[in-house]
Amino acid sequence: MKIEKGLRSWLAAALVLLGTVLLVGAGCSAAQVAERPADPAALDMAARNFHKNMRWARWEEASQQVHEAAREGFLGRYEELGDDYRVVELALRKVEFSEDGFEATLEVEQEWYELPDTTVRQERFVERWVSEKGVWWMRERITREAFRAREREERDAPGTADPTRDEAPSLDERTPEASPSDEGLPTEPQE
Structure with missing residues (x-):
């Protein structure tokens, strides 16, 4: 009887320990x-x-890859450009992942024109993609020149160690070369 009671106590303790290990393990793997x-x-x-x-x-289909915080601005931008804006070619030139793997920066070369002018123009864009719940979303798309200018500003700004963007990112930043007369109708794509 004593052996049976000791065995039962040992078995109960083993089951509690096993259950704890399984719960902790399941919680860790889920995390x-x-x-x-x-x-x-x-x-x-x-x-x-x-x-x-x-x-x-x-544009509507492309917007399905755009993060919801930037989607409305993206669609508005291409509605503004209208049917005269044509992308000829897009080529991925560079991909860099953040250390944690949740962000990626893509450099894309784009050829485009805007009717009635049929001169094909070429521009590099930087796209910032983020991974949320296992899905990649394009969060920001700006010209490489605008991206570099922003990096310089952030680097040179006093007291900024690691700048972050809390607001919804702009998909419509103008290049430094845009003249004031180009304010209404940009001469190059500004996603």
């Missing part, structure tokens, strides 16, 4: 899944879909 960034291959697919839709002027 790891929730905190894991999306697969880089998924970024490649999302960026390809976005660029393909941009190439064929399917």
